[in-house]
Amino acid sequence: MAATLPGPSTDLDRQLQDLEGEIERLRRLAREQAIDLGGEIATLETRAEDVRKKIYTNPSPWHIVQLARHSQRPRLVDFVASLFTDVVELHGDRLFRDDPAMLAALARFEGRPVVVVGHNKGKDTKENIARNFGMPYPEGYRKALRVMRLAEKFHYPVIAFVDTPGAFPGDEAEERGQAEAIARNIEEMSRLRTSVIVVITGEGGSGGALAIAVGDLTLMLQYAIYTVISPEGCAAILWHDATKAAEAAAALRLTAKDLQALKIVDEVLPEPFGGAHRDPEAAITSVRSALQRHLPGMGQMPVQAMLERRYAKYRSLGQIVA
Amino acid sequence: MAATLPGPSTDLDRQLQDLEGEIERLRRLAREQAIDLGGEIATLETRAEDVRKKIYTNPSPWHIVQLARHSQRPRLVDFVASLFTDVVELHGDRLFRDDPAMLAALARFEGRPVVVVGHNKGKDTKENIARNFGMPYPEGYRKALRVMRLAEKFHYPVIAFVDTPGAFPGDEAEERGQAEAIARNIEEMSRLRTSVIVVITGEGGSGGALAIAVGDLTLMLQYAIYTVISPEGCAAILWHDATKAAEAAAALRLTAKDLQALKIVDEVLPEPFGGAHRDPEAAITSVRSALQRHLPGMGQMPVQAMLERRYAKYRSLGQIVA
Amino acid sequence: MLNWLRRPKYSSLQRRDMPAGLWAKCPRCNNLIYRKELERNLKVCPKCGFHHRLTALERLEITLDQDSFEEIDAELTSTDPLKFEGYPQKLQEAKEKTGGAEAVITGEGTIDGYRTVIGVLDFHFMGGSMGSAVGEKVARASEQARDRQLPLVMFSASGGARMQEGALSLMQLAKTSAAVGRLHDAGFPYISVMCDPTTGGVTASFAFLGDVILAEPGALIGFAGRRVIEQTIRHKLPDDFQTAEFCLNKGLIDLVVTRSDMRSTVARLLSFFGAPRVEPVPVAAEPATPEPAQSRSGSSAADE
Amino acid sequence: MLNWLRRPKYSSLQRRDMPAGLWAKCPRCNNLIYRKELERNLKVCPKCGFHHRLTALERLEITLDQDSFEEIDAELTSTDPLKFEGYPQKLQEAKEKTGGAEAVITGEGTIDGYRTVIGVLDFHFMGGSMGSAVGEKVARASEQARDRQLPLVMFSASGGARMQEGALSLMQLAKTSAAVGRLHDAGFPYISVMCDPTTGGVTASFAFLGDVILAEPGALIGFAGRRVIEQTIRHKLPDDFQTAEFCLNKGLIDLVVTRSDMRSTVARLLSFFGAPRVEPVPVAAEPATPEPAQSRSGSSAADE
């Protein structure tokens, strides 16, 4: 779920917060008293930027969680508008409802037909309420599966964009079988007879993310996250203390770098310094260049070999001793 | 829909009704007055039976409609209980709801595994209300399809029992896409990679019936009906007079004999004299013997040849000039 | 207007279908619309956006590239298999009224240069009802698409199965759905467009089986009739019940597309699904936008 | 009681799991039940039918034919891939508590003579949570079923993914679902049985992918937790929410089967789906009815 973020948790965070508060105070003062405090403000800005740089240079997992959830982070619609042409959005699961939390579309990437599915977080509160903050109902997963089947029929690659807090903890989502819907998608994607590229762009929240994230290649933006449980949820369960989310974020190994080390993610796509929200087009370009590199090769492999490789990939994940 | 039947429409019907009324009157009289009217009653009974015989010997289409809808006609549960062993009923479409108007089960016919689907009319008002008078919601068709897919996976024959007034004219059935559900079933059954036997046992009501009635062999009990629209509905639309249902019943050619002539039905299964309700076990035996004759041969044919034949069958139905 | 069609006997259709008055009254907003303006606007009310029903020929004209249509099975028609009282007369009247032989026109043509098999149901022909001939023509169109490795585009407008053919009309649901199933299996695209109204047996067969399902704004789409449902549930249904927009919300169709965008949307889908394109692209097939579509309609209206 | 199992170290389990008192209190009806009677009754309350949770070993015992079980991957266990604080200790405690190496036991056995691969999750082992090892064992069981052309039967009881393994535990949803997908493709049957509780990641993977899905009465089945949902929707949920019966009504599972009927139902399904049967049928595998199942449990309880 989209949780209220607890306050920053490191000394640098606190320094930055103090500086930003002071800058705001001076600005208000200057405005109200009509006095010139430009010099003082500039000095503080410089110092704040220094602190930001320190944070951004080596952000903690918890910082990364906040970057992944940043309200100004590029949304699916930004990626779609910039990366694709000839977009035709398709609606509905043909069963129950059209779920606006999941987007499905036919499109072209540099001329090549592809099928796009993805979590559809909103850009503002109104959009987010309409789209349930990017948390699909079962019909959202089922819409995605329906449209992925179209991709299969026509042998077009699927590009799945992942950005969701997770499955929706609501009664209707349960009643209509969200567990079944997620399980079904995972199974069907594991044997979908066309290539699937997964791009984790923001929050990769547990089963709600995985429901469209089984594929041949998993790309992940540098400050996206991918996790079995939210840090807050993990802290609440393990330590009965949701404010220990920062520790949980570190423990869960949810960053792109961690996940690449665990072989869950194939490639980490760089973001602009400070995060995608500081230069959305640069983040989108990062995804574009990855698609340019990988898409032409996808689907070259015979289908059966591709499915074997996909199976072997997921089959190998995990660490055990016997 | 299960319509209220208008009164009988022929002279014989009226004679019979009068006789039955008179018998009832005498019985009541004898009871209330404690007098012996046995002789008179017996005479009238004999006469009534004569009239019945005349009717049953050559029932009109409208009589047959009433036989097909008879409240004492054997129901799916009677067929299942008598024809099959090792029955395991399966529930639910795995999407929205378990629809009690549609039954789906794994079972054995004389030892051989089969999958049974069918409309589940009730035996009394309470059951009928629970089962929506045998009119499925979309989830009923989807349950049937799900279980037919199991039959396909295991190469077991499907036996589909048809007995429904038709699709349900309700708002929720529309909202959840009953047209889509029926269309989907028809398409999928036309290419289901296992053999399908359809048995029309009672009312074969339009799309609600066809949704489980596409197969390799269509059997039909002698006094069952199969029609694109109820006689009442037809009369109302064509002649703005629902009481002309008897004429519509004749015009629609909805009897087993008619449908065999039109090549829609492959074989008519005889019923006991006067209709299945007068000897349910005999009607069930009629179905049993047909299954005994046909089931061993089903699935002998290679799947592709079977699908070609099934396609050719439906492809050929209809009369046109060019 | 219809010189690009190969069957001249259709040319009298338009005038009969559109009575001669200069002004038409919009049934939704009640505004009086200058008839030529309405036709220029693809018969969409310029005041309120109401999409007036089109004949099959009008639909073909605003959809296909000029001169690209080759009709198939033009003469194919239903007989009277049940000897159903009054059916031959009704069939004859419909033929005379529409100039066509049946409630669907099928053929091959191009849309913005993309080759496709196309079928258009005509609600003006016995309510677009599906009997043996309509089922046969839809099945043949589907088979032709498969044989020629082309897409299939169906525009539906129908009250359902044609009851005068009894269970044979019901069997057309199976025939058409099976044919479309083979097209799916063969991997060719099928685009279904639902126009006002698409109900009954046509919805319960090929119309709901498109890879992509489009609908015109406000089109009535449903299986059972509103009045029957209201009798069953014993209360009034909301106004938008069974509209295209309602179906979109219920997840049953992919898109609601205005008439002015329909041609370009279908062309885009055909392109996406890899439909072959004729070279050179026909003159009239400029990139489809509302304006060209309107002017095409306008010029053809002027041809009358 | 467990002499038929090949791993003697498990034999101490039953006593620890069931404390020594003569009487047990039923958490649903609050009646005091004579403990031996409860065990004779398969740990189903004779007063109210409440199905007490079973350990994996108890489940295997009342399900399989005597002496038929051959465990696979008995020693396979998760490591601590994330160096997650406290995880090695919890794992160790769970091993000591249950006597098993992981939250699932897998192997091959017979049910009324029908050969099957079987897996049973143990809720007593870290809440039946699925980490790398559980996922691996379920995937291997599925692969073994496929290789040996046998059915797969899974009894689930789990709180979900094991968060101490982070995204690797999430990947077990993919691993197990993909393995089950291959079993489906190969045409072998997979029967999933949901026991109390089956929630989270296990429901969102193999547990909901059975050809047939059974559940025990009253079992909690759902993806999200009740409390989280109540926080989201801001009102109380009905008592039966996420019960097996609720899921049956919602069309999500095939059947609710009492514990006394479970063995015979699974056997009937295995028979239906063509599972090979060993000859001669094992002694203990008389036609499964409530009584034999009870007496089997009773005699084993007496063995203790």
Ligand SMILES: [Zn+2]
């Ligand atoms: Zn208007």
Ligand SMILES: [Zn+2]
């Ligand atoms: Zn109790």
